[in-house]
Amino acid sequence: xxxxxxxxxxxxxxxxxxxxxxxxxxxxxxxxxxxxxxxxxxxxxxxxxxxxxxxxxxxxxxxxxxxxxxxxxxxxxxxxxxxxxxxxxxxxxxxxxxxxxxxxxxxxxxxxxxxxxxxxxxxxxxxxxxxxxxxx
Amino acid sequence: xxxxxxxxxxxxxxxxxxxxxxxxxxxxxxxxxxxxxxxxxxxxxxxxxxxxxxxxxxxxxxxxxxxxxxxxxxxxxxxxxxxxxxxxxxxxxxxxxxxxxxxxxxxxxxxxxxxxxxxxxxxxxxxxxxxxxxxxxxxxxxxxxxxxxxxxxxxxxxxxxxxxxxxxxxxxxxxxxxxxxxxxxxxxxxxxxxxxxxxxxxxxxxxxxxxxxxxxxxxxxxxxxxxxxxxxxxxxxxxxxxxxxxxxxxxxxxxxxxxxxxxxxxxxxxxxxxxxxxxxxxxxxxxxxxxxxxxxxxxxxxxxxxxxxxxxxxxxxxxxxxxxxxxxxxxxxxxxxxxxxxxxxxxxxxxxxxxxxxxxxxxxxxxxxxxxxxxxxxxxxxxxxxxxxxxxxxxxxxxxxxxxxxxxxxxxxxxxxxxxxxxxxxxxxxxxxxxxxxxxxxxxxxxxxxxxxxxxxxxxxxxxxxxxxxxxxxxxxxxxxxxxxxxxxxxxxxxxxxxxxxxxxxxxxxxxxxxxxxxxxxxxxxxxxxxxxxxxxxxxxxxxxxxxxxxxxxxxxxxxx
Numbered sequence: 001x002x003x004x005x006x007x008x009x010x011x012x013x014x015x016x017x018x019x020x021x022x023x024x025x026x027x028x029x030x031x032x033x034x035x036x037x038x039x040x041x042x043x044x045x046x047x048x049x050x051x052x053x054x055x056x057x058x059x060x061x062x063x064x065x066x067x068x069x070x071x072x073x074x075x076x077x078x079x080x081x082x083x084x085x086x087x088x089x090x091x092x093x094x095x096x097x098x099x100x101x102x103x104x105x106x107x108x109x110x111x112x113x114x115x116x117x118x119x120x121x122x123x124x125x126x127x128x129x130x131x132x133x134x135x136x
Numbered sequence: 137x138x139x140x141x142x143x144x145x146x147x148x149x150x151x152x153x154x155x156x157x158x159x160x161x162x163x164x165x166x167x168x169x170x171x172x173x174x175x176x177x178x179x180x181x182x183x184x185x186x187x188x189x190x191x192x193x194x195x196x197x198x199x200x201x202x203x204x205x206x207x208x209x210x211x212x213x214x215x216x217x218x219x220x221x222x223x224x225x226x227x228x229x230x231x232x233x234x235x236x237x238x239x240x241x242x243x244x245x246x247x248x249x250x251x252x253x254x255x256x257x258x259x260x261x262x263x264x265x266x267x268x269x270x271x272x273x274x275x276x277x278x279x280x281x282x283x284x285x286x287x288x289x290x291x292x293x294x295x296x297x298x299x300x301x302x303x304x305x306x307x308x309x310x311x312x313x314x315x316x317x318x319x320x321x322x323x324x325x326x327x328x329x330x331x332x333x334x335x336x337x338x339x340x341x342x343x344x345x346x347x348x349x350x351x352x353x354x355x356x357x358x359x360x361x362x363x364x365x366x367x368x369x370x371x372x373x374x375x376x377x378x379x380x381x382x383x384x385x386x387x388x389x390x391x392x393x394x395x396x397x398x399x400x401x402x403x404x405x406x407x408x409x410x411x412x413x414x415x416x417x418x419x420x421x422x423x424x425x426x427x428x429x430x431x432x433x434x435x436x437x438x439x440x441x442x443x444x445x446x447x448x449x450x451x452x453x454x455x456x457x458x459x460x461x462x463x464x465x466x467x468x469x470x471x472x473x474x475x476x477x478x479x480x481x482x483x484x485x486x487x488x489x490x491x492x493x494x495x496x497x498x499x500x501x502x503x504x505x506x507x508x509x510x511x512x513x514x515x516x517x518x519x520x521x522x523x524x525x526x527x528x529x530x531x532x533x534x535x536x537x538x539x540x541x542x543x544x545x546x547x548x549x550x551x552x553x554x555x556x557x558x559x560x561x562x563x564x565x566x567x568x569x570x571x572x573x574x575x576x577x578x579x580x581x582x583x584x585x586x587x588x589x590x591x592x593x594x595x596x597x598x599x600x601x602x603x604x605x606x607x608x609x610x611x612x613x614x615x616x617x618x619x620x621x622x623x624x625x626x627x628x629x630x631x632x633x634x635x636x637x638x639x640x641x642x643x644x645x646x647x648x649x650x651x652x653x654x655x656x657x658x659x660x661x662x663x664x665x666x667x668x669x670x671x672x673x674x675x676x677x678x679x680x681x682x683x684x685x686x687x688x689x690x691x692x693x694x695x696x697x
Contacts, residue, residue: 020486026493033500112489113529116496 012127013056016040017047017073018089019065023112027060030116036123044068048076055081058126060119061106063090063097071101078105083133085126089114161454169447176439181432188428195420203408207354207393211406214357215395217349222400225258225337226301226318233320233333241266241333242275251277260341262315267293269329278336280311293319293332303400305361306339306376314339314376316367339376343368356407359397367402380405466641477646481532488528495521534659535646546695549586551624552577552616558595559614562603569608573599576615581624585695590667597664598628598687605632605685619690623673626689634681643677672696 014036018024024040031038041050044065051059059077063070074086088101088109098109107126110118151171232250240246251264263278271288287293304317319334346357346368359367360380369375382392391408499518502511559573566573602612610631619625635643642648644665668675673691 020490022490023486023493026490026497030493030497030500033497033504111533112485113492113525114489116493 011035011037012058012123013054014038014058014060014123015047015051015056016060017042017044017065017070018060018062019043020062027116027119031120031123034116034120044070044073047073051077051081051084055084057084057130058107058123059084059086060089060123061086063088063101071097071104074101074104074106083130085130085133087119087122087126089119165447165451168450169443172443172446173439176443177435180435180439184428184431184435188424192421192424196417199417204391204393207391207406207408210354211393211395211404214346214349214354214406215397215404218345218359218404219397219399221345222303222397225260225335226303226399228254228257229318229333229335230301230320233322238266238322238324238331244275244277247275247277254335258337258341260337262311262313262336262338264336265334267332267334269324269331273334282310301399305363305365305401306342306367308377309336316342339367343376354406355409356405358405359402360405361401361403373407469645473645477535481535484528485532488525488532491521492525492529495525531659534663545587545589546585547588548583549588549591550581550583551591551626551691552581554588554591555595555614555616555626558592558599561596562599566603566612569603569606569610571603571606571608571610571612573612573614576613578615578617581616581618582693584624584691584693586671586691587695590671591691594664594667594671594689595626595628597660598689601660602628602630602632602685602687605630605634607632622693623690624693626691627686628689629684629686631684634683635677635679635685636681637679640677640679644675 014031016024016028016031016038018027018040019042021042024042028038028040037056039050039054039056041047045068047059047061047068061070061073065073070088070090074088077084077086082105085107086101086105088098088106090097090109090112098106098111101109107129108122110122154167232254241250247264247266251261254261254264263276263280263282265273265276265278265282267287268274271286271290271293273282273285273287276283276285300321302317302319302321304319306314306316308314315336315338317334317336319332321330321332323329324331342359346359349357356370356372358370358373358380361367364380366374366376366378366380370380373380389409393406395404396402397404495518499515499522502514502518555575555577559575562573599612599614606612612631613627613629615627615629617625617627639648643661646659646662648662665675668689668691671691672695673689676688676690677685678688679685
């Protein structure tokens with residue numbers, strides 16, 4: 001399992017945006033163990049400057065956050081860095097919200113709680129998409 | 137301002153309040169029925185009774201009037217014949233007592249001769265006398281020795297001097313036999329002095345005559361004088377010379393009419409007893425009673441039927457309202473439970489994710505450190521955490537699915553085929569449990585416009601439930617058919633344990649399960665319910681304990697939002 005991440009020739013940069021700090025930190029730690037270059041921020045406001053400073057390949061974005069919500073963050077990302085792929089992750093999200101996110105440019109959505117394997121699969125897929133975006 | 141009420145609406149209101157206060161609906165309807173029945177019978181019977189009463193009294197009056205007229209007519213007839221009779225007697229005496237016969241009649245032979253002739257014509261003549269101007273009877277023919285008797289001072293004698301012709305009342309006189317006197321006064325040869333011819337007539341003559349003219353119309357006919365003394369004998373008012381007292385005026389059954397007899401001191405009386413036209417009146421009463429009673433019976437019957445229909449109608453509409461209300465309450469309850477459940481699921485999902493990821497992290501980290509004697513225990517306990525999280529995840533995801541407004545993807549579906557596909561998944565399980573699944577598919581079942589995936593889930597859930605209800609050994613019958621022009625229906629009937637009525641109310645609520653703990657989430661049927669509703673259909677369930685349960689799914693042929 002551990003070498004799944006290291007199999008990637010390039011280390012994939014992942015930013016986890018979730019107001020649930022315990023979740024964000026644990027997920028980041030596990031992704032790091034799997035060989036991803038994962039970081040976490042715990043609010044929508046922090047997310048955009050963090051992305052602007054150090055653009056990741058893939059963002060794992062919680063939909064429902066206080067103040068600046070996931071969909072607004074998604075729109076912000078897509079406005080200045082359209083190549084970055086966003087995976088929507090939500091404990092509250094109905095399918096409709098997930099679909100709305102995808103309509104606004106998200107790569108896919110996953111409902112909490114979710115297996116790490118599932119997230120890794122989605123991140124890898126999103127990264128493939130990212131690479132295609134870049135090469136265009 | 138307080139609304140003014142009249143006494144009538146107050147009565148109605150208090151009656152209604154009284155009825156509506158009745159404890160059980162059954163008693164309420166019974167009371168209402170009785171009140172309505174009374175009201176309707178009252179409304180119909182009051183005018184009927186009025187009309188019948190009016191007719192009764194009107195006809196009675198009419199009969200009385202006509203009866204009285206008839207009696208009066210009879211009276212007039214009788215009066216005329218008696219007057220004629222008395223007049224005849226009078227004119228005979230009058231004729232005999234001509235002015236110039238005074239001297240002649242003073243002779244005994246001449247008077248006897250005259251008396252004999254008079255008696256030939258009228259048997260009633262008792263005696264005959266000639267009285268001079270001093271009141272002394274100068275000559276006399278008769279059974280008594282009355283010659284020379286002085287009558288001056290006697291009432292009849294004085295009366296005769298005033299009136300030319302005088303008829304006396306019946307009296308006993310010297311003879312002690314009822315008789316009356318006709319007396320004619322005349323001048324003696326223009327001298328200014330008067331002589332009198334006096335004829336005594338037996339009262340029996342009058343009696344005979346009145347008896348002869350007794351008509352059918354009257355029960356009694358008799359003569360009284362001015363003082364009410366009977367001049368003839370009667371059957372019920374006494375004998376001759378008794379005093380007649382007219383019957384009580386209030387006694388309606390006796391009708392008495394009077395007529396004075398001209399030139400006599402008498403009054404003729406006719407009496408009719410039980411005077412109303414016997415037969416006419418009786419038949420009228422009978423007919424009136426029959427008509428009244430038959431109308432009453434008809435009114436009762438019609439009132440009863442109308443009230444029954446009304447009450448039945450009311451009861452049905454009340455029942456329908458209650459059912460609709462109960463249904464609305466039930467689906468409201470389901471909806472709010474659904475909202476609550478999904479709200480809880482949302483909130484639980486985040487902490488679940490935290491537990492999951494942290495447990496996962498610990499696991500990942502443990503894999504990287506050297507194994508020690510606690511490693512296997514730690515692994516086991518972390519696995520238990522993961523399993524618990526997964527179980528919760530299944531529940532929350534299904535709950536969210538329960539309320540989820542998933543897009544419905546419509547296609548043309550042959551429900552028969554779809555059910556066959558679903559049975560394909562369940563064949564093995566049924567076989568292991570010795571459950572025989574029999575299907576009766578309607579061949580001309582119309583295809584419906586609906587969502588395949590959701591329908592599959594619906595039937596999977598219900599049939600799964602049926603299998604669980606049976607356990608081992610049993611039959612599941614599946615039947616499809618047309619419900620109405622716009623709906624098809626699918627019945628899934630199992631020979632399972634049945635659901636008791638209390639549970640039946642709750643089976644579509646989330647987390648309601650009768651299965652043992654851990655075996656069912658209690659979400660299957662609530663999801664099924666939600667899905668069927670979303671597809672525009674409805675789901676019914678009937679169950680008999682120890683016999684089985686029938687789920688009926690009714691689906692629209694054309695999907696409408």
